[in-house]
Amino acid sequence: MKIGILVDSSATADPTIFTKTLVECLPLHLTYGAEVDILDTPENMEKHQVYESIKQGAVWKTSQASPGEVAQRYEKMLKKYDHVIHIPITDNLSSMLGTALIVSRENRFVDKVTVIKNNTLAAQAISLMALHLSTLIKEGVLETPEMVVDEFYKMATVFYIGIIPGDLKRLASGGRATKIASSILNVFKTKVLIRWQEKPEKEGMGRTVGSLTDKAVRGMKELFPNQKFHVILTTVPIYNEKNRKAAAAVLKEEKIKYSKEPIPHLYPVHAGLETVGFIAYPLNFKIHPEMEK
Structure with a gap:
């Protein structure tokens, strides 16, 4: 059985990482006012100078892909694959999951x-999870959709995901992270580290990104004891x-192995240009060879 994987643009700022894999990327939308509605792609980000616009005070927002766009992508992928596994943006950030479930039925x-x-x-x-699944499908380890889903849920707990929002007021003004940001807005000039999980939690507060990175490292070490x-x-x-x-x-x-990547566009649009994110995973987590270089 040929199995393809679909993610959306909340997973990466650079969809070319999925070249030569079984993964495809569905762009979400970025909107400005009532007239501007663009697909979340690197080309559109550059063409419309979205980050520069935000720096100058413009309020951009994000929007899910429409049911029609989702259906169209399913149909396109099913011409190449017998089955499509769709991993949407997390449900605590968008209603994309609900829309995808309706279309899939x-x-x-x-x-x-x-x-x-x-x-x-x-x-x-x-994106790391999608590449992991893609590799195992290609190697013949995962042969059915049920096996792919089981592997997803088994491995979903191996990640540490932390975010330091750059602009709490922007984060609190919309989206599904509003409650978290609103609860700490009354703390003057304080930054916050949010541990992203099913129920996002405040993991630490501090005056500097450095101090919160220290807290994030402690969280990572607790999640990966005696593990690189x-x-x-x-x-x-x-x-x-x-x-x-x-x-x-x-x-x-701390002598921690790390790499630098552009943050997916959705997050600074919601949380400000100075947002910092950490995604940690064990070194034995199997991803696409191109990502390991």
Whole structure:
């Protein structure tokens, strides 16, 4: 059975990482006012200068893919694959999961599309999981949709996902993370580290990104006791160099292996350009060989 995997643009800022894999990426939408509605792609981000616009005070928002867009992508993928596994953006950030479930229940997609109820993974953790599944499918380890789903739920707990929002007021103004941000807005000039999981929790508060990176490292070490792990440090390039360097300095001091990646566009749009994210996973987690270079 040929099995393909679908994620959305909340999983990566660079969908070319899925080249030569079984993974495809469905772009979400970015909107500005009542007239501007663009697909969340690197080309559109550059064309519309979205980050520069946000820096100047513009309020962009995000929107899920429409049911029609989801159905169209399912139909396109089913021309290549016998079955599609869809891993949408986590349910505590968007209603995309609910929309995908409704579309997948249409008669034409029954027994051909499986939507995973992702309540925990965000940002690059989704792309890493998709690449992991793709590799195991290609190797013949996962032969059925049921096996792919079981592997997802088995491995979904191996990630540490943390985020330091750059702009709590922006985060509190919309989206499904509103309650978390609103609960700490009354703390003057304080940054917060949020541990992303099914029920996101405040893991620490501090004045600097460095101090919160220390707290994130402690959380990672608790999750991976006596186990080596890798960290993806994810930020907005150019606009957030100060915070990236502060977080990187702590990771270097702790002698933790890490790599730098652009943060998926959805997160700085919701949480500000100075947002910092950490995705940690054990070194024995199997991903696509191209990602391991």
